[in-house]
Amino acid sequence: MSDRLVRTLATVFFLLCLGVIPALGAESQVDAASLAREWREDHEQAIVDDYVKLLSIPNVASDAENIRRNAGHILALLKARRFDAQLLEVSGSPPAIFAERGSPTASTTLMIYVHYDGQPASSEGWTSPPWTPVMRDATVEQGGKVIDMKAPFNPESRLFARSASDDKAPIAALLAAIDALDANSIPLSVNLKLFLEGEEEAGSPNLARMLDAHRDLLGADLWLFCDGPVHQTGRSLLSYGVRGSYGLNMTVHGPARPLHSGHYGNWAPNPIMGLVSLIYSMRNESGEILMAGYSDQVRPPTLSELEAVAAAPDVDTQLMQELGLARTETEDRIELAILRPAMNLRGIRSGDVGDASRNSIQTSATASIDFRLVPDQTTEFVRIAVEKHIRNQGYFIVHDTPTREERAANARIVELDWDEAGYPSYRTPMDDPLAKQVAGILNELADGSLVQLPTMGGSLPLYVIDEVLGAPILILPIANHDNNQHGNNENIRLQNLWDAIEIYATVLTRL
């Protein structure tokens, strides 16, 4: 070390002590968050207007034309912000969007994942059409009224549209964060990459091929998955994993044609009753899966995972009040319940109910089930256990409408239609070093209130990234927990959007 250098360092140290030169880490943190906030306060109208445009493009993965309109729209937004952006293609899949913005001084490459497709939606059940965004002063359930989309906005107002939360919100917030940083000439501390998927809600059937085909672009030290809701208390949340997902449509077949329920009732097998009995044999009202061997692969939670749950605020009572529930399915708090495998009945259909009901015995009855998987369950094992159980109930399994011969030969027939694109769960160990650094930054920004959970209840195809690219993955959600994600009247609370802008601005300049 030269004398000159020693003197310089001494001077710097002196000035640091006086507070003349800001300590780079801490100061840029404060700057980024508060500068982002100031910028946002001046640009709320533009942020909302731009977001409404994005939300107005229908985004169901199977709607090829519109999904490409979304991709093109987002690509242009990224290019306008000096991202090196392109569409990634593999056959039979909506395009993914890849974008990169390098930082000359950064040593860490951060990948942010968002999906721009949304759950299917029909206008039925929505108070306003799913792809016609409206602002309301509260939730629909609270009797929220439609209000003008004019700044200044009440941060408790909500923007309603399919994907307003899940999962276009991170796109809107990230673009605003970049704009705020650029406007203040604050450089990113990371090499930033974005991977925006177009078929997550369809179960990401082509994600593995997509990642594999473009693996040269997708290297990163950490993936941040931006999806899902924050903690139910409204506190920031960092999750270390997700449950896996595997869908099944299960149709019990009855008589070959609909029958008059008077003339044939008590004699012709009623497929609704068959389906009811079958479901009842698979799962009980406490959520326990009753199928033999189904849970043999389940790895119990680690001590640090159980400790993280214990440290998290207990939200059961608040949630029950909010959801109008006087009981839950389990004695355990929700964070423990979602550490377990689940069999959720998401739909059931046969004939009609109410005024449209007819006195018939139906020809079939269908239940739609989503299985949620935990480590180390595989979809193949789940499928085998379920099918074995169903056979043990006396059912012959088909995968298409049963033939005349199959009907004649089998007293009980069930048609099973499994998702092509089910996937296992994923968890990052809670002591991963980069994960700990991210958690530290977020916890500081949140004044020590960050909640850390070993897993989300929901599902994301994180296993694919782990399998193909081998990078650790964290989930950083931003949406309000009561966003009606996947349901009717999906919405984003504006304050959650505003908070997300500060979170992104901070992480992108401090990591």
Add this chain to the structure above:
Amino acid sequence: MSDRLVRTLATVFFLLCLGVIPALGAESQVDAASLAREWREDHEQAIVDDYVKLLSIPNVASDAENIRRNAGHILALLKARRFDAQLLEVSGSPPAIFAERGSPTASTTLMIYVHYDGQPASSEGWTSPPWTPVMRDATVEQGGKVIDMKAPFNPESRLFARSASDDKAPIAALLAAIDALDANSIPLSVNLKLFLEGEEEAGSPNLARMLDAHRDLLGADLWLFCDGPVHQTGRSLLSYGVRGSYGLNMTVHGPARPLHSGHYGNWAPNPIMGLVSLIYSMRNESGEILMAGYSDQVRPPTLSELEAVAAAPDVDTQLMQELGLARTETEDRIELAILRPAMNLRGIRSGDVGDASRNSIQTSATASIDFRLVPDQTTEFVRIAVEKHIRNQGYFIVHDTPTREERAANARIVELDWDEAGYPSYRTPMDDPLAKQVAGILNELADGSLVQLPTMGGSLPLYVIDEVLGAPILILPIANHDNNQHGNNENIRLQNLWDAIEIYATVLTRL
């Protein structure tokens, strides 16, 4: 006795032996059936054309405008045939049609009942729209092709439309029978009255008031209920009773808003699972009703009813083949199964299935149930037994959407919506004298193949006629048993229509 009279009688006897003067009873029987057949063979095109016009008028009881169009159309057809015809009205009900054609020599008054309304139908599931009649060369299930509606007709062809069998077919056949008799100048042997109801498929909520308000017109020695299908063998059928009917929509409530099934699955009570468990506690797969006390009122079948069943052809094997069934719900043959009370699941709905399914926990799940009642069950007793059972499963019963307070106070909430218009069963004793006479006439026309059954499986509001007017009632069905009554693609086989013309012509001239 004068000599002159003795000579005259001797001459008559001589001529009778020679067959010159026909023996009035036997001969008019032969005449009516075969003359009706000849007349029909010459007029098939007109019969079908007229019937298509009638079937083209939508006829759901709640569709006030169209139901009146039906009534007006039928009224005109009756007046054109010298019936004294009028619309009967009571407030809040579709009109009934009353018509009368006296016979100067008749001592017996016969009332024929038909209903001109039909089950609700949507185009969904129908191969051709329900009120756009088409002719096919076979059933839809057999791959029947649409064919021209031009005579000569193959009697195996079928006319497809809502109510083609249930229950406009008796109207078409009766009009043709009257035309055939008039064309051959054969007088009726009975005072004929017609009562055509306009809301049977809605559960006849106003029938008792209608009968009571017009009881001075409706006196009769016997009511013939013309509704339902003939025996499954195709043989003529006379039924002595019906099961009662009582509908229930049962909605289990879950969380106040739809929830992401990943984030809340295993914790928030799933209403589909609640509904499944509740149904499973009420009925088993063998059709047995498991609710305590439910069957306490059931009167066992009489010996003559059991004998009638034993004498009827066994159709189970044929039916199972035809319906693609390798089992039934019960060990008993169908005629015994329908002597018992039944709980039929006619519809179940929550969320979506198949491609439209979303990974949500739904807010509610609804099953639609039709209870079939047997003597001496009352709807009130049934309701009490069902509600008591449901309460015993831990449910709080509401009759409207639960309030916030109800939700907070009750762990399990079910909303019950009972039919306003349920009704009990009815059976005429099998040894009633007029019933025996009708059975004799029909059995002779059918060459001894008439099937007699103590009850139909289906329901008709016969109890009201018994209660208000006190006349014995028989059910004389004419439709093919595979008519898809109440389902999609309802149809009438032409030969069944042709047979009905002869049956009516015979009964109206021999009773």
